[in-house]
Amino acid sequence: MAIETEPGTLQHPGGGEPTGAKDTRAWWQRPAIHTGVLGAVIGYLVGYYLGRAISANYQQISTSDAHDIAIVLGFLFLVIGWLVGLGVFNDLLRHMAGRPMPDTEKTNGDAAGVARYFRVTLDHKVVGIQYLIGMIIYFCTAGLLAMGIRTELLSPVHHVFSSSTYIELVGEHGTMMMMLMTSVILGPFGNYLIPLMIGSKRVAFPRVEALSFWLTPAAFLILLAAIPLGGFHMGWTGYPTLSVQDTSGADAYAFAFGLMGISMVLAGFNILVTVICYRAPGMRWSRLPMFVWGILGTSVMMTLAAPILSGGMYMLLTDRTVQTAFFTDNLGGSTYLFQNLFWFFGHPEVYILALPGFGIVNEILPVFTRKPLFAYKVAAAGMVGVALLSFFVWQHHLFDSGINPNMRPLFMLTTEMISIPTGFIFLVGMGTLWKAKIRFSVPMLFALALFFNFLIGGVSGVFVSDTGADTTEHGSFFVMAHFHYTIMGGLIFAFMGGCYYWLPKMMGIKLNEKLGKWHFWLMFLAFNSTFLPLFAVGWLGQPRRVFEYALRLQGLNDWVSISSYVLGFSILLFVINFVWSTVVTRDRETGNPWDARGLEWQVPSPPPVHNFEHIPVVLSGPYEYGDPDAPPVADLNPPVGVLVGALASAETEESEA
Amino acid sequence: MASVEAQASGSGQREPNHGMRIFIISLVLGVIFDALFWFLLSPHMPPGTMTSAAASEQFDINVLAAIAIPVMIFIFVYFGYALTVWRRRPGDDTDGPALHGNARVQTTWITVTSAIVLFLAGFGTYELIVPQGAGAGEGPAPIWTPPGAKLTVAQQIAPWTPGQVLVIQVIGQQWKFSYRYPQFGGFETSALVIPDHTWVQFDVTSIDVIHSFWAYQLGVKADANPGVDNVAFAKTDQLGKITVRCDELCGLWHGAMFDYGKVVPVSEFQSWASSSRVELASITKLLPPYATTYNPTVIPLFRLGPVVKKLGLFGAGGGYYPPQDPQQP
Numbered sequence: 001m002a003i004e005t006e007p008g009t010l011q012h013p014g015g016g017e018p019t020g021a022k023d024t025r026a027w028w029q030r031p032a033i034h035t036g037v038l039g040a041v042i043g044y045l046v047g048y049y050l051g052r053a054i055s056a057n058y059q060q061i062s063t064s065d066a067h068d069i070a071i072v073l074g075f076l077f078l079v080i081g082w083l084v085g086l087g088v089f090n091d092l093l094r095h096m097a098g099r100p101m102p103d104t105e106k107t108n109g110d111a112a113g114v115a116r117y118f119r120v121t122l123d124h125k126v127v128g129i130q131y132l133i134g135m136i137i138y139f140c141t142a143g144l145l146a147m148g149i150r151t152e153l154l155s156p157v158h159h160v161f162s163s164s165t166y167i168e169l170v171g172e173h174g175t176m177m178m179m180l181m182t183s184v185i186l187g188p189f190g191n192y193l194i195p196l197m198i199g200s201k202r203v204a205f206p207r208v209e210a211l212s213f214w215l216t217p218a219a220f221l222i223l224l225a226a227i228p229l230g231g232f233h234m235g236w237t238g239y240p241t242l243s244v245q246d247t248s249g250a251d252a253y254a255f256a257f258g259l260m261g262i263s264m265v266l267a268g269f270n271i272l273v274t275v276i277c278y279r280a281p282g283m284r285w286s287r288l289p290m291f292v293w294g295i296l297g298t299s300v301m302m303t304l305a306a307p308i309l310s311g312g313m314y315m316l317l318t319d320r321t322v323q324t325a326f327f328t329d330n331l332g333g334s335t336y337l338f339q340n341l342f343w344f345f346g347h348p349e350v351y352i353l354a355l356p357g358f359g360i361v362n363e364i365l366p367v368f369t370r371k372p373l374f375a376y377k378v379a380a381a382g383m384v385g386v387a388l389l390s391f392f393v394w395q396h397h398l399f400d401s402g403i404n405p406n407m408r409p410l411f412m413l414t415t416e417m418i419s420i421p422t423g424f425i426f427l428v429g430m431g432t433l434w435k436a437k438i439r440f441s442v443p444m445l446f447a448l449a450l451f452f453n454f455l456i457g458g459v460s461g462v463f464v465s466d467t468g469a470d471t472t473e474h475g476s477f478f479v480m481a482h483f484h485y486t487i488m489g490g491l492i493f494a495f496m497g498g499c500y501y502w503l504p505k506m507m508g509i510k511l512n513e514k515l516g517k518w519h520f521w522l523m524f525l526a527f528n529s530t531f532l533p534l535f536a537v538g539w540l541g542q543p544r545r546v547f548e549y550a551l552r553l554q555g556l557n558d559w560v561s562i563s564s565y566v567l568g569f570s571i572l573l574f575v576i577n578f579v580w581s582t583v584v585t586r587d588r589e590t591g592n593p594w595d596a597r598g599l600e601w602q603v604p605s606p607p608p609v610h611n612f613e614h615i616p617v618v619l620s621g622p623y624e625y626g627d628p629d630a631p632p633v634a635d636l637n638p639p640v641g642v643l644v645g646a647l648a649s650a651e652t653e654e655s656e657a
Numbered sequence: 658m659a660s661v662e663a664q665a666s667g668s669g670q671r672e673p674n675h676g677m678r679i680f681i682i683s684l685v686l687g688v689i690f691d692a693l694f695w696f697l698l699s700p701h702m703p704p705g706t707m708t709s710a711a712a713s714e715q716f717d718i719n720v721l722a723a724i725a726i727p728v729m730i731f732i733f734v735y736f737g738y739a740l741t742v743w744r745r746r747p748g749d750d751t752d753g754p755a756l757h758g759n760a761r762v763q764t765t766w767i768t769v770t771s772a773i774v775l776f777l778a779g780f781g782t783y784e785l786i787v788p789q790g791a792g793a794g795e796g797p798a799p800i801w802t803p804p805g806a807k808l809t810v811a812q813q814i815a816p817w818t819p820g821q822v823l824v825i826q827v828i829g830q831q832w833k834f835s836y837r838y839p840q841f842g843g844f845e846t847s848a849l850v851i852p853d854h855t856w857v858q859f860d861v862t863s864i865d866v867i868h869s870f871w872a873y874q875l876g877v878k879a880d881a882n883p884g885v886d887n888v889a890f891a892k893t894d895q896l897g898k899i900t901v902r903c904d905e906l907c908g909l910w911h912g913a914m915f916d917y918g919k920v921v922p923v924s925e926f927q928s929w930a931s932s933s934r935v936e937l938a939s940i941t942k943l944l945p946p947y948a949t950t951y952n953p954t955v956i957p958l959f960r961l962g963p964v965v966k967k968l969g970l971f972g973a974g975g976g977y978y979p980p981q982d983p984q985q986p
Binding site for chain 2: 239403448455465476548549627
């Protein structure tokens with residue numbers, strides 16, 4: 001049966017037609033961030049009181065100030081209170097009570113107000129902007145902590161911080177970075193752009209998506225709460241037995257990291273289902289933009305790996321509070337168990353940090369070379385290959401730990417095999433540059449820098465994957481430099497490129513190009529000047545996370561520290577550019593500034609509330625540059641009756657139900 | 658790829674063979690830099706050649722670098738060439754050629770990268786097995802061992818004669834390493850002294866949290882897990898000083914957890930060991946009997962041991978549970 005009009009209900013966020021009244025209360029009476037904070041404070045106090053009441057009779061607790069049970073329960077109720085205050089559960093409760101659903105903000109007239117950014121919302125575009133701002137704030141916080149680390153390392157003998165403060169800085173920096181990096185691209189760009197790129201009016205689970213964002217402020221504030229609780233002193237890896245013995249700050253670490261794991265599962269799952277189920281007619285797998293492939297691979301890894309993290313952190317919390325012994329060797333547990341759990345999550349995670357970057361550069365390259373993406377299928381295979389292989393490499397973190405020596409050749413093989421699909425990305429990039437007409441706009445500069453940095457990061461990764469060479473490199477600054485090259489040099493450069501490329505789309509505002517070039521060159525040079533010498537520092541014998549090192553390495557360390565300040569300044573330039581362009585000058589950009597073919601650029605900037613007026617029909621791939629015969633990427637206004645296939649059958653089922 | 662493209666571009670003048678140019682530039686640079694690296698730098702690469710393990714690690718790093726250098730040069734040259742030659746000319750707003758792929762280039766790329774990777778995995782496996790685990794901790798049941806490795810307590814406490822495998826138990830604690838020599842009566846000392854031209858077996862363990870024993874010049878790195886005997890091997894080839902650092906974050910003073918040791922001639926080692934054995938005899942008898950892991954709560958004080966334990970009068974137990982805990986299993 002052909003349909004005359006598009007199904008309204010099928011694409012309405014929330015699943016059903018709003019039947020209730022419009023919400024006409026004043027902003028401060030509606031649930032938003034301020035009620036969330038109120039709920040969080042009340043929740044923490046309730047949880048803390050409960051924990052005290054439950055555990056008061058344990059001799060060990062009454063004779064010491066070890067009140068981990070109270071703290072963890074406090075955090076748990078804090079999160080619940082925060083979510084209740086934000087109104088996350090309101091629709092659910094209404095549904096359970098059989099009350100009519102309220103009119104959503106999209107149809108509520110105030111869809112354009114600033115207040116919506118401080119509320120739980122069903123609009124993926126609002127969630128994307130929330131993520132963007134949140135991630136920049138987290139990134140700058142964690143970056144400042146890194147400046148603190150480098151300041152301490154200016155001298156091997158004179159100390160700025162106490163040994164305790166130094167280790168707290170190291171742990172906070174590492175954990176916060178690892179938490180935010182999982183979502184730094186998937187959160188803002190994934191949530192905002194995926195529906196636009198696949199031709200959908202919505203994501204699959206808008207409430208789950210909103211929840212995934214609103215868990216992150218809780219996770220980050222709880223992680224920061226470790227500092228007043230005494231800090232945690234075991235780095236971002238949190239190996240027991242040290243983490244079991246540590247002060248109460250370790251509760252904050254485990255709780256926050258586990259909570260972020262839940263946020264990752266929710267974010268990944270939503271995008272996974274969206275990409276699979278919400279593609280517009282004609283958006284075949286062979287026409288999917290490479291950014292969507294990258295985010296799809298990331299989502300698979302997030303959905304499957306992050307539960308292991310949450311589980312491991314939960315076990316760590318019960319070890320610390322109710323004295324289970326999962327990780328205590330002489331009571332039947334094993335410290336290796338935590339290392340296995342942690343890295344079974346941790347290694348897919350580092351590819352969670354790589355794939356979105358690959359996706360962004362593959363998206364940017366064709367636009368600024370004015371050529372089709374070279375070897376599309378190879379690029380997609382690279383993304384999928386990395387995502388699959390990433391689950392079979394984790395024990396290369398444990399080459400010296402004494403676990404399973406006979407498995408080492410296997411893990412060496414799988415680890416090195418990952419460089420094959422990673423190499424695909426280089427093949428695609430290099431092929432796309434072949435005989436191109438390269439335009440050196442700021443996004444393109446960042447994309448090219450990713451190849452430079454990731455080459456160094458990837459090749460150094462082969463050095464650490466070789467068990468023999470790894471004996472020297474494991475746990476040294478060599479490894480530290482290696483993963484900063486892949487994460488900072490790969491993911492963050494791609495993130496910056498994505499900001500310059502997509503902010504005209506997301507905010508309708510173009511960032512200042514001249515300041516952007518300054519930002520790029522300063523960041524590129526300072527980044528390499530910071531991390532390249534660290535390979536040598538590691539080879540010369542400096543372990544990670546030390547505050548005292550060999551005197552002969554002071555020259556190199558000082559060079560690195562000073563470079564890191566310049567690197568910090570370059571990030572400040574970005575923030576200045578961001579604030580200056582979006583708040584002060586507001587240089588409007590409503591069209592398609594890069595002349596890109598991507599489906600997301602075919603709608604006005606910023607996109608209208610429902611993304612597309614009609615579900616578009618995709619006619620060709622997004623990278624058909626240089627082909628004068630290529631059809632337009634999509635028909636945004638398909639003739640009535642053309643949407644026969646999937647939508648029609650869905651409509652039939654809907655009407656029969 | 659170049660010839661295919663030359664036809665496609667259809668410009669009037671003859672298109673230079675870009676692929677050949679890039680290949681020749683990177684070949685020349687690759688050979689030059691590889692030669693420079695191999696003859697000038699490679700003998701000085703970490704971690705030196707003091708032991709068999711260190712030498713094999715240095716060889717691994719050198720081989721990996723010798724492969725990595727031409728690969729990186731090729732990619733850098735390609736990018737440099739592309740960004741120079743194929744930049745947009747001012748006023749040119751046309752698109753580039755609609756090139757979607759090239760089966761031959763793709764096949765070549767995948768074949769070459771796969772071949773390199775498989776070679777590296779085979780090479781790495783060989784270099785792991787043949788040098789007896791390449792200095793990495795192999796856990797309590799090592800599978801790549803030198804001849805005469807001493808894997809049971811009975812073997813480990815039999816007196817040592819030159820030429821045999823020397824067993825050194827490395828005990829990590831917050832925040833120092835101590836070394837126990839079971840073949841010399843089991844004395845425990847903070848000095849790491851090793852004889853030259855000898856296979857050394859490090860039995861690394863911990864009494865509290867996880868540490869990692871990194872003897873840089875020896876090329877040995879093994880995590881010290883409480884309750885676990887992590888064994889690593891190295892054969893000394895040169896005299897000299899050793900730097901030992903803890904390589905796994907172990908708490909506040911992790912950064913200050915380092916010490917120094919030395920490799921000395923066999924005769925000097927023997928006289929040092931026997932004099933230390935005599936000097937430390939009064940302390941050695943208070944220590945727990947030698948075992949592959951170190952449990953300081955085992956106290957050989959006649960029948961006082963259990964009493965002392967009951968009173969909680971011992972040091973770090975490696976466990977979290979104080980004795981008065983109601984749930985002690």
